[in-house]
Each structure stands twice: as structure tokens, then as C-alpha cells.
Amino acid sequence: xxxxxxxxxxxxxxxxxxxxxxxxxxxxxxxxxxxxxxxxxxxxxxxxxxxxxxxxxxxxxxxxxxxxxxxxxxxxxxxxxxxxxxxxxxxxxxxxxxxxxxxxxxxxxxxxxxxxxxxxxxxxxxxxxxxxxxxxxxxxxxxxxxxxxxxxxxxxxxxxxxxxxxxxxxxxxxxxxxxxxxxxxxxxxxxxxxxxxxxxxxxxxxxxxxxxxxxxxxxxxxxxxxxxxxxxxxxxxxxxxxxxxxxxxxxxxxxxxxxxxxxxxxxxxxxxxxxxxxxxxxxxxxxxxxxxxxxxxxxxxxxxxxxxxxxxxxxxxxxxxxxxxxxxxxxxxxxxxxxxxxxxxxxxxxxxxxxxxxxxxxxxxxxxxxxxxxxxxxxxxxxxxxxxxxxxxxxxxxxxxxxxxxxxxxx
Numbered sequence: 001x002x003x004x005x006x007x008x009x010x011x012x013x014x015x016x017x018x019x020x021x022x023x024x025x026x027x028x029x030x031x032x033x034x035x036x037x038x039x040x041x042x043x044x045x046x047x048x049x050x051x052x053x054x055x056x057x058x059x060x061x062x063x064x065x066x067x068x069x070x071x072x073x074x075x076x077x078x079x080x081x082x083x084x085x086x087x088x089x090x091x092x093x094x095x096x097x098x099x100x101x102x103x104x105x106x107x108x109x110x111x112x113x114x115x116x117x118x119x120x121x122x123x124x125x126x127x128x129x130x131x132x133x134x135x136x137x138x139x140x141x142x143x144x145x146x147x148x149x150x151x152x153x154x155x156x157x158x159x160x161x162x163x164x165x166x167x168x169x170x171x172x173x174x175x176x177x178x179x180x181x182x183x184x185x186x187x188x189x190x191x192x193x194x195x196x197x198x199x200x201x202x203x204x205x206x207x208x209x210x211x212x213x214x215x216x217x218x219x220x221x222x223x224x225x226x227x228x229x230x231x232x233x234x235x236x237x238x239x240x241x242x243x244x245x246x247x248x249x250x251x252x253x254x255x256x257x258x259x260x261x262x263x264x265x266x267x268x269x270x271x272x273x274x275x276x277x278x279x280x281x282x283x284x285x286x287x288x289x290x291x292x293x294x295x296x297x298x299x300x301x302x303x304x305x306x307x308x309x310x311x312x313x314x315x316x317x318x319x320x321x322x323x324x325x326x327x328x329x330x331x332x333x334x335x336x337x338x339x340x341x342x343x344x345x346x347x348x349x350x351x352x353x354x355x356x357x358x359x360x361x362x363x364x365x366x367x368x369x370x371x372x373x374x375x376x377x378x379x380x381x382x383x384x385x386x387x388x389x390x391x392x393x394x395x396x397x398x399x400x401x402x403x404x405x406x407x408x409x410x411x
Contacts, residue, residue: 041110041131044076046409049135052089052106057137062091062103069108078110085112093134097410099210104192105136105410134410137170137193144169144191144393146218146379148359153179154384158187161388166191169377169395172218173197183208187385222357222379226326227335228296230273237277250293253277254304259285267293267319271327276304278340279311286316287349293319294327294354297342298335306338316347321354321376329376333357342380346373346389355395356380365391 052069056062069089070080080087093107094100111130144166147155155175158164159182164171170193173180181200183189188207195215202208234251243262250270256277259265263283267290276299281288299306309332311317321331331354334342339361344352346367351374356363358380367373367389377395385391 037112037114038129038131040076041078041112041129042133044073044078045108045110045131045133046135047076048072048089049106049108049133050409052091052108053104053135053137056091056104056106065091065106069106073108073110078112083112085110097134099136099193099212099410102136102193102210105134107132107134136410143172143218143221143377143379144395145171145377145383146221147173147175147381147383148220148379149381150174150197150217151177152382153177154182154382155180156383157182157184158189158385159184160386161186162385163188163390164190164385164393165390166393168192169393170195172215174217181211220359220379221377222355222359225330225357228271228273228327230275233275248272256280256307261285266290269293269322271296273298274309275299276307278307278309281311281315287318288315289318291320292322294321294330295332296335297333297338299338306335306340308340309334309342311344315345316349318349318351319353320351330355330357331376334359334361336360346391352376365389367391
């Protein structure tokens with residue numbers, strides 16, 4: 001049995017510890033409430049930043065985006081200047097990130113003091129609580145340029161005096177390699193956003209917009225576009241040399257298309273299927289024109305084997321994609337089973353008004369000094385830009401080059 005002295009000691013110990021136990025319980029209750037409140041604030045900040053960033057993606061000005069952010073926080077129960085809530089919307093977001101000065105990114109910060117229920121007995125009357133979110137263009141947006149390969153260095157390489165401009169949309173590199181994006185020489189790359197899953201290297205006197213590394217992979221915007229269906233051969237081993245004007249008709253060119261000499265070539269509107277043999281232009285062919293045209297490079301493993309697509313040499317390309325139908329916006333596309341590399345060489349006066357889609361192979365864009373070549377979205381497994389050409393890319397060509405622009409959270 002416990003003695004009277006033992007009972008007294010326990011009573012004293014309980015008396016001493018009880019306030020501490022009550023205090024710990026009070027702190028646990030209050031901290032739990034603070035935790036819940038902070039989660040609510042974070043959800044409000046996230047939704048506000050995303051809404052504002054999406055509005056910027058769709059061309060709304062900064063004032064409208066800011067108003068939308070305030071509306072979003074209020075809809076989540078946090079009204080600026082009500083119950084000591086403070087909402088701050090900052091466009092551009094500032095800070096130390098690579099997109100600190102980019103007005104397509106939005107920072108939303110919420111602060112509010114949370115009053116204590118029980119912790120006041122320890123002199124804790126309130127806790128300052130805050131939440132911050134930053135949102136901006138995500139990898140799900142429409143690309144001006146996208147490399148699909150998930151591994152390997154130089155998935156996108158820009159070398160020499162090449163200039164790539166994508167001021168209205170983004171450049172995305174899906175490779176997780178530390179040197180996924182390689183910039184060499186006097187290369188210049190300007191885009192609304194540049195996002196790389198892996199990393200990048202820059203050697204020489206390069207000039208490039210801010211690069212976001214560690215980004216999420218971007219989905220293929222043309223993944224659901226059906227490959228053209230065709231049967232039979234309209235033309236077999238089509239070859240032309242010499243000089244004079246040529247007018248070509250759409251159809252299936254079994255064995256591909258080979259044109260050399262001093263021709264001026266006009267492609268009539270329609271779909272051109274290159275079933276084996278690819279397409280090769282050589283010589284002083286100028287100009288090569290075609291409005292409302294799509295070229296599909298396919299083949300098989302036997303009678304008409306897959307071949308590369310080579311649009312180059314001393315040619316001037318003035319080609320535009322169709323503006324309606326299944327392949328609206330699609331100018332050059334390659335069968336996913338065809339892994340042969342493709343080359344497009346642009347010279348002064350070249351226009352490629354449409355999208356270039358090479359899902360399983362490498363694409364080289366090259367050109368001579370002084371050429372300024374407008375082009376649509378370029379999506380390929382791997383892309384190399386060389387020479388001294390200025391490539392100006394957009395994503396405006398037809399339904400196959402558009403979609404829903406989205407934003408993502410960066411904090």
C-alpha cells in the first residue's frame with residue numbers, strides 16, 4: 001500500500017504537471033486549427049493564381065487578371081481587408097526564379113492572424129498565417145516547338161548563328177538529360193516560355209530567354225490526329241529533271257518524289273502521300289509553291305521502304321497548310337513508323353505556313369544567312385537548328401495546331 005507521503009508526492013506531481021498537460025492540449029487544439037486554416041488559405045491562393053495566370057494566357061491585361069485573383073480568393077472565403085485578411089496579387093511575380101519578370105506568371109499571397117482558443121493561457125493570443133502560390137504557363141500549353149524524346153542530350157540543339165523566335169507561345173523539351181537543351185555559338189532563342197524537363201548547357205555568346213528546368217513533360221498536341229488513309233498508287237517513282245514549270249496534283253506517290261534541275265514547281269491543293277522514297281528537291285528549283293497542301297511521308301518495310309524527307313538545296317519554299325478539314329494547319333507530317341531523319345533547309349523568301357510533325361524521328365532545320373522564315377508549330381522526337389537562319393514560329397495554323405492553353409503551379 002502507498003503511504004501517506006507517497007500519496008502526497010503524487011498529488012503534488014499531478015498538481016505541477018496538470019497545467020503543462022492542459023497547455024499542451026491547448027497548443028495542439030490551436031495548432032490544429034491553424035493548420036486547417038492555412039490549408040484553406042493555400043487552396044484559395046492556388047485557385048486565384050491559376051485563374052489569373054489563365055486569363056493572362058488568353059490575352060487579358062494585368063488589371064483584369066488581378067481582379068480575377070481577388071474574386072477567386074473572395075469566393076473561397078478570404079475577402080481582402082475583411083477580418084484582417086490581406087490579399088496581395090503580383091504580376092510579374094518577382095523573386096529569384098527564372099520567370100521573376102515574366103508577366104505571364106502571377107503570385108498571390110494571403111495573410112491573416114488566427115486567434116487562439118486556449119493557448120492564450122500561455123500568452124499566445126494569435127498566430128500570423130500565410131499562404132503563397134505562383135502560377136504560369138504549363139507544359140500543357142500549345143507549343144511553338146516541342147521535342148518528344150524523354151532521354152538523351154541535345155534533344156533540342158541550336159547552334160551557329162541560328163535565331164529561333166517563339167514570342168507568342170512556348171518551347172518545350174521533354175528530355176530528362178542534364179544537357180537536354182544545348183545552345184552553342186551565337187545562337188539566339190526567344191520565347192514566351194522555355195521549359196525543359198532536364199537541364200541545359202550554353203556555350204559561346206548565346207542569347208536566350210529565361211529557361212525553366214525541372215519542368216513537367218509536355219503532351220504531344222497532335223497525338224490524336226489520325227494518320228491519313230490511302231490505297232493504291234497514283235504515281236510511281238515520280239522523277240523530274242531538266243527545266244521548265246511543273247504543276248503537281250495531290251495523290252499517293254509510291255516510291256516518293258524526286259525533282260532536280262531548274263524547275264518552278266506548283267503543288268495543287270490537297271494531300272500528298274509519299275509512300276516510300278520520301279521527297280527530294282535538288283538543284284536550282286525556285287520557287288516551290290503550294291497553297292492548302294499537306295505532305296505525309298510514309299512507306300513500308302519492303303517494296304516501298306521508308307525514306308527521309310529532304311526539302312533543301314537551292315530552293316525557295318512557299319507552302320501553306322489547308323485551313324479546314326481534318327488536317328487543317330498541318331503542312332508536313334511523318335508516319336510514326338518512319339524513323340528516318342528529316343531535313344528542311346530554308347532560303348531567303350521561304351515560308352512554311354503550317355505545322356511540322358515528326359513524332360518518331362529527328363528533324364534538322366537549316367538555312368542561309370539573312371533568311372527569315374515564318375513557320376508553324378514544330379513537334380519532333382529531336383530537333384536541331386543550324387546555320388544562320390531566323391525561324392519565327394507560331395501556333396496559329398489551323399485546328400491541328402490549337403487547343404486549350406493551361407497554367408500550372410510553380411509554388
